[in-house]
Amino acid sequence: xxxxxxxxxxxxxxxxxxxxxxxxxxxxxxxxxxxxxxxxxxxxxxxxxxxxxxxxxxxxxxxxxxxxxxxxxxxxxxxxxxxxxxxxxxxxxxxxxxxxxxxxxxxxxxxxxxxxxxxxxxxxxxxxxxxxxxxxxxxxxxxxxxxxxxxxxxxxxxxxxxxxxxxxxxxxxxxxxxxxxxxxxxxxxxxxxxxxxxxxxxxxxxxxxxxxxxxxxxxxxxxxxxxxxxxxxxxxxxxxxxxxxxxxxxxxxxxxxxxxxxxxxxxxxxxxxxxxxxxxxxxxxxxxxxxxxxxxxxxxxxxxxxxxxxxxxxxxxxxxxxxxxxxxxxxxxxxxxxxxxxxxxxxxxxxxxxxxxxxxxxxxxxx
Numbered sequence: 001x002x003x004x005x006x007x008x009x010x011x012x013x014x015x016x017x018x019x020x021x022x023x024x025x026x027x028x029x030x031x032x033x034x035x036x037x038x039x040x041x042x043x044x045x046x047x048x049x050x051x052x053x054x055x056x057x058x059x060x061x062x063x064x065x066x067x068x069x070x071x072x073x074x075x076x077x078x079x080x081x082x083x084x085x086x087x088x089x090x091x092x093x094x095x096x097x098x099x100x101x102x103x104x105x106x107x108x109x110x111x112x113x114x115x116x117x118x119x120x121x122x123x124x125x126x127x128x129x130x131x132x133x134x135x136x137x138x139x140x141x142x143x144x145x146x147x148x149x150x151x152x153x154x155x156x157x158x159x160x161x162x163x164x165x166x167x168x169x170x171x172x173x174x175x176x177x178x179x180x181x182x183x184x185x186x187x188x189x190x191x192x193x194x195x196x197x198x199x200x201x202x203x204x205x206x207x208x209x210x211x212x213x214x215x216x217x218x219x220x221x222x223x224x225x226x227x228x229x230x231x232x233x234x235x236x237x238x239x240x241x242x243x244x245x246x247x248x249x250x251x252x253x254x255x256x257x258x259x260x261x262x263x264x265x266x267x268x269x270x271x272x273x274x275x276x277x278x279x280x281x282x283x284x285x286x287x288x289x290x291x292x293x294x295x296x297x298x299x300x301x302x303x304x305x306x307x308x309x310x311x312x313x314x315x316x317x318x319x320x321x322x323x324x325x326x327x328x329x330x331x332x333x334x335x336x337x338x339x340x341x342x343x344x345x346x347x348x349x350x351x352x353x354x355x356x357x358x359x360x361x362x363x364x365x366x367x
Contacts, residue, residue: 007114018273045235047261052239078104094151094340106325108132137236145227279343
C-alpha cells in the first residue's frame with residue numbers, strides 16, 4: 001500500500017494545486033493551454049526521448065511473453081473502447097479517441113516505475129515499463145493524434161460550410177396583406193427606396209463558398225503526416241531506432257534533456273487542475289464507466305485471459321498490475337490542446353487516480 005500511495009499521491013496533490021490556483025485566480029484556462037502547449041512541444045518529447053533512449057535493447061527481448069501480454073492488453077483495450085464509445089455510445093470521433101487513450105493506456109511510464117519497481121525491483125519491472133512506454137508512445141499516441149486531427153478538421157469544415165437559406169414559400173389560398181396606409185408622399189417613397197438600396201448594398205454578393213481549412217479538407221494521409229511530424233510522436237520513434245541500432249548517446253546529453261522533460265507530469269497535471277476548476281468536475285455515467293473500465297474491467301479481463309492460458313504467476317502479476325495503473329495525464333494534455341472532451345478527460349484522470357488507491361491495492365492483494 002505504501003508503494004501505491006507513494007506513486008499516486010503526488011499526482012492527486014498536483015491536481016489539487018492546479019485546482020486551487022484557478023480558484024485563487026492565479027491562472028486562467030487560457031494560461032493552462034499555454035502550459036499544455038509547452039508540455040506537448042518540448043517537455044513531453046524530451047521526456048519520452050530520454051526515457052526511451054536509455055532502454056537496453058536486450059530488455060525488449062528478455063521476456064517476450066510478458067511483453068506480448070502487456071502490448072495486447074493495452075492495444076485490445078484501446079480498440080474495443082474506441083469502437084464502443086464511437087458506435088455504441090455515438091460520441092464524436094475526437095472524444096472517442098481520447099477515451100480510448102484514457103482507458104487503453106495505463107500510466108505505466110509514470111506510476112509503473114514506482115509501483116512495479118517497489119514490488120519487484122528494477123530488473124523485473126524494466127520489461128513492463130519499457131513495453132508500456134513503447135506501446136503508448138509509438139502506437140497509441142500517434143493513432144490518437146491522427147483521429148483528433150481528423151475530428152478537428154471535420155469540425156472546422158462544418159463550421160465554415162455555407163448555410164443555404166430556406167426559400168419562403170407562399171401558402172396557397174392566402175393573399176399577401178396590403179399596407180393599411182400606402183405611402184403616397186414623396187418622402188415616404190424616398191425613404192423606402194433608400195432602405196431597399198441599403199439592404200442590397202449590405203447583402204453579401206453571391207460567390208463560391210469559403211475554402212475549408214487544410215486540416216478539414218485534408219486526406220487521411222495528410223492527417224497522418226501531420227501527426228507524425230509532431231515532436232511527441234517522432235521523438236520516441238527516433239529513440240527506439242537508436243536503441244535497436246545500438247547507437248548510444250552521451251549520458252551528459254541525456255541528462256540535459258531530462259531537466260525540462262522531468263517537468264512534464266507536474267506541469268501537465270497542474271494545468272489539468274486549472275481545467276478541472278474552469279470546466280467543473282463532472283460525475284456522469286460516461287465518466288464513471290470510463291473510470292471503471294480503466295481501473296477494474298481492463299485489468300480483470302486481462303487477468304482472466306492470462307490465467308486461462310497458463311502464464312507464469314510472476315509474469316501474470318506484472319502484466320495485471322501494469323494494466324491496473326490509472327489513466328495517463330496525456331489524455332488531458334491532448335484534450336486541452338484540441339479542445340475536445342476537456343471536462344470529461346480531466347474528470348476521468350482525477351477519479352481514476354484517486355480510485356486507483358483502492359483498486360490497485362486490491363489487485364496487489366488478490367494477485
